Amino acid sequence: xxxxLFTALLLLPITTLSxxxxxxxxxxxxxxxxxHPTIPNNxxxxxxxxxxxxxxxxxxxxxxxLGAKGDGKSDDTxxxxxxxxxxxxxGGAVLIPAGTYVLSSHLVLPSRVVLRGxxxxxxxxxFTKSLNxxxxxxxxGQSSAWSWxxxxxxxxxxxxxxxxxxxxxxxxxxxxxxxWRPGAELATVTAAAKRGDHQITVSRATGLSAGxxxxxxxxxxxxxxxxxxxxxxxxxxxxxxxxxTWILPPNTPQFLWPVEIKAVQGNTVTLAQPLRLDIRPxxxxxxxxxxxxxxxxxxxxxxxxxxxPMDHQHLKCSGWNGVLFQRAYNCWARxxxxxxxxxxxxxxxxxxxxxxxxxxxxxxMHHHTIAMRVMSHDNLVRDFDxxxxxxxxxxxxxxxxxxxxxxxxxxxxxxxxDSHRALSFDLIRTDITLSNQANGPxxxxxxxxxxxxxxAHWNIRIDPSISQGSQKYNGADYIxxxxxxxxxxxxGITGAxxxxxxxxxxxxxxxxxxxxxxxxxxxKDLYAEQLKLRTGRTP
Numbered sequence: 337x338x339x340x341l342f343t344a345l346l347l348l349p350i351t352t353l354s355x356x357x358x359x360x361x362x363x364x365x366x367x368x369x370x371x372h373p374t375i376p377n378n379x380x381x382x383x384x385x386x387x388x389x390x391x392x393x394x395x396x397x398x399x400x401x402l403g404a405k406g407d408g409k410s411d412d413t414x415x416x417x418x419x420x421x422x423x424x425x426x427g428g429a430v431l432i433p434a435g436t437y438v439l440s441s442h443l444v445l446p447s448r449v450v451l452r453g454x455x456x457x458x459x460x461x462x463f464t465k466s467l468n469x470x471x472x473x474x475x476x477g478q479s480s481a482w483s484w485x486x487x488x489x490x491x492x493x494x495x496x497x498x499x500x501x502x503x504x505x506x507x508x509x510x511x512x513x514x515x516w517r518p519g520a521e522l523a524t525v526t527a528a529a530k531r532g533d534h535q536i537t538v539s540r541a542t543g544l545s546a547g548x549x550x551x552x553x554x555x556x557x558x559x560x561x562x563x564x565x566x567x568x569x570x571x572x573x574x575x576x577x578x579x580x581t582w583i584l585p586p587n588t589p590q591f592l593w594p595v596e597i598k599a600v601q602g603n604t605v606t607l608a609q610p611l612r613l614d615i616r617p618x619x620x621x622x623x624x625x626x627x628x629x630x631x632x633x634x635x636x637x638x639x640x641x642x643x644x645p646m647d648h649q650h651l652k653c654s655g656w657n658g659v660l661f662q663r664a665y666n667c668w669a670r671x672x673x674x675x676x677x678x679x680x681x682x683x684x685x686x687x688x689x690x691x692x693x694x695x696x697x698x699x700x701m702h703h704h705t706i707a708m709r710v711m712s713h714d715n716l717v718r719d720f721d722x723x724x725x726x727x728x729x730x731x732x733x734x735x736x737x738x739x740x741x742x743x744x745x746x747x748x749x750x751x752x753x754d755s756h757r758a759l760s761f762d763l764i765r766t767d768i769t770l771s772n773q774a775n776g777p778x779x780x781x782x783x784x785x786x787x788x789x790x791x792a793h794w795n796i797r798i799d800p801s802i803s804q805g806s807q808k809y810n811g812a813d814y815i816x817x818x819x820x821x822x823x824x825x826x827x828g829i830t831g832a833x834x835x836x837x838x839x840x841x842x843x844x845x846x847x848x849x850x851x852x853x854x855x856x857x858x859x860k861d862l863y864a865e866q867l868k869l870r871t872g873r874t875p
Contacts, residue, residue: 356851357851358859361375361825361851362859368532369870370532370610371530371532373823373847374848375862376763377870378714378742380609380714380740381688382875383666383668383689385688386716386873387871390670390690391632393448393452395430396422396427397422398431399430399431399433400435402419403415406433406437408436409438416437416443420446423448424447424448427447429449429450429452430451430452432451432452432638433453434454434458436462437460439463440465442470442487444492445492445634446630446633447630448632450632450636452635452636452637453639454638455638456638456673457639459638461639463488463640466657467654467655469654469655478651479652480651483653483679484703485514485709486657486660487657487660488657491660491662491664492629492630492661492662492664493630495517514684515685515710516594516626516663516711518551518626519624519627520624521622522544522625523540523541523623524538524621524623525537526539528615528616529611530615532610533610535604536607537605538603538605539603540603544623547596547597548596549597549687550595550623551594551624552592552623553590554590554593554621555619556588556619557585557618558584560580561619562619563577563580563584563784564577566591567761568823571844571845571846572841573842574843575784575785577784579781579782580783582758583784592711594629594665594713595607595609609714612762631667634667634668636668637670638672639672639674640659642656642676643676644700645700646699646701646726653678653679657682658677658696659672659681660682660684661682662682662684664689665689667690669692669694670692671693672693673696673697674696677702679703680696680706681694681696681707682704682709683709683712683741684707684710684712686708689715690716691706691715691720692718692875694721696720696723697722697724697725698723698726700725701725701726702725704729705722705733706732706733707733707754708733710737710738716875717742717743718744719746720747722747724749724804726805727805728750728751728774728775728807730752730754731748731750731752732746732748732751732754733756734754734760735779736758736760737758737759737760739762741762742764744861745861746768746769748768748769748771749804750771750773751770751771751772751773751774752770752772752777753770755779757777757783757786757787759784760788761788763787763790764794765796766862767794767795768797769797769802770796770799771801772811774807776814779840785841786839786840786841787824789824790823790825793816793824793826793829794828794859795857795861795862796816797831798816798831811835812832812834812835813837814839817839818846821848822846823846824848825849826850826851827857828856828857829854834850863875
């Protein structure tokens with residue numbers, strides 16, 4: 337019997353797989369992009385799934401016209417909030433002319449509101465209070481939730497805030513207030529489906545239509561069968577799943593995947609992108625209304641200036657955080673600079689959001705420089721530049737059952753690839769130069785394995801010499817670890833030899849593919865090539 341190419345690849349040991357090339361892997365991917373065993377199809381990442389450009393919203397209000405001073409001294413908060421409210425009624429941009437605007441509170445952006453400056457060297461938003469100061473402290477146990485969530489520019493629904501302006505916590509489940517909040521069940525899924533399929537069969541199609549955002553839910557049983565499927569390799573069965581209490585019920589009762597409907601015919605629903613996981617009867621898949629979320633909101637062409645302390649205790653951040661996407665869909669940040677932050681850029685339960693042309697500078701210590709968390713799916717961070725900070729705890733993060741996300745074209749003077757446990761999967765990091773200097777990755781043992789299936793590290797340059805100042809150098813750790821990443825892909829990794837460690841995972845080989853080690857691959861940006869293959873567009 338002749339084995340299919342993909343199966344044959346998986347049966348080879350890592351040393352043999354190293355003889356593969358980036359071109360041969362790409363040729364195999366092109367034959368069936370939605371079902372390749374080790375390279376995820378992340379061409380759907382970003383605003384509008386990368387199929388059309390981010391829109392240029394028309395200017396509706398001008399903060400100067402409404403009375404903002406922009407003199408670096410006067411408090412312009414009330415004017416900004418009034419401008420946001422007025423713009424939300426019509427949909428468009430709040431123009432912020434050149435100047436330094438002092439703001440004493442965070443800003444919440446609703447749907448169809450874009451904050452637009454005249455460039456990050458001209459328009460500066462200077463925030464004088466952390467989230468502790470404007471929202472109040474938010475504790476998860478003994479830790480400050482502002483260590484991983486929240487932003488002074490908060491792109492998301494305002495239903496999280498009570499009349500007193502504080503976060504409403506209506507559940508004791510771990511981080512439950514950050515999750516997607518789906519609406520009513522619209523249908524159940526009545527037939528099994530496979531990863532890569534574009535169609536599902538539902539019990540009824542009433543209330544479903546093309547262009548609608550839904551949430552596809554799957555029950556997460558206590559036997560960890562869904563989590564093992566996400567882990568993607570039989571060797572992961574040996575992991576101590578009972579210890580992963582944060583990603584098992586009752587803490588995580590369901591996997592939530594927002595997705596747009598492309599077409600409805602009878603009881604067959606065609607999705608705008610392929611399934612990332614199988615659908616099996618025992619996981620009781622259902623279609624639910626999307627619930628509350630924000631769309632077509634953004635921040636562009638400006639700088640955000642914060643005043644975090646030079647050092648902080650781990651998980652004790654006071655909330656000097658930059659931009660947050662929270663229950664945000666088709667939202668963006670572009671051409672912005674963030675300085676003085678604890679957590680500059682955060683995606684929390686975000687879908688198809690883009691951050692592009694992002695400059696992040698210290699000198700303060702970062703906890704997460706950039707993070708994608710809590711079932712954030714199909715987001716894109718592209719053309720990012722991280723420099724001039726004293727230290728970082730982690731770096732660029734992925735965690736908590738997030739999928740389809742992309743980091744591409746980046747430069748990191750400090751930081752590592754922080755996969756932060758909680759079993760995220762289908763991730764691409766590509767065309768990135770980094771020092772790999774950081775305290776290391778994070779994530780509690782109760783959050784489960786370091787990472788799930790199909791993570792591609794493609795054209796990655798490890799170079800500790802770019803760091804300004806000394807911090808722990810991690811070599812290839814967390815970046816080039818074939819035994820740590822189940823069904824992973826490592827192509828064109830330069831600067832450090834592979835680590836044979838199995839970090840925060842089950843022991844043994846797990847199907848990773850290695851190619852073009854020590855040299856630049858023929859395809860330099862995997863995401864850009866995927867997008868071009870599917871749409872003919874370049875990012």
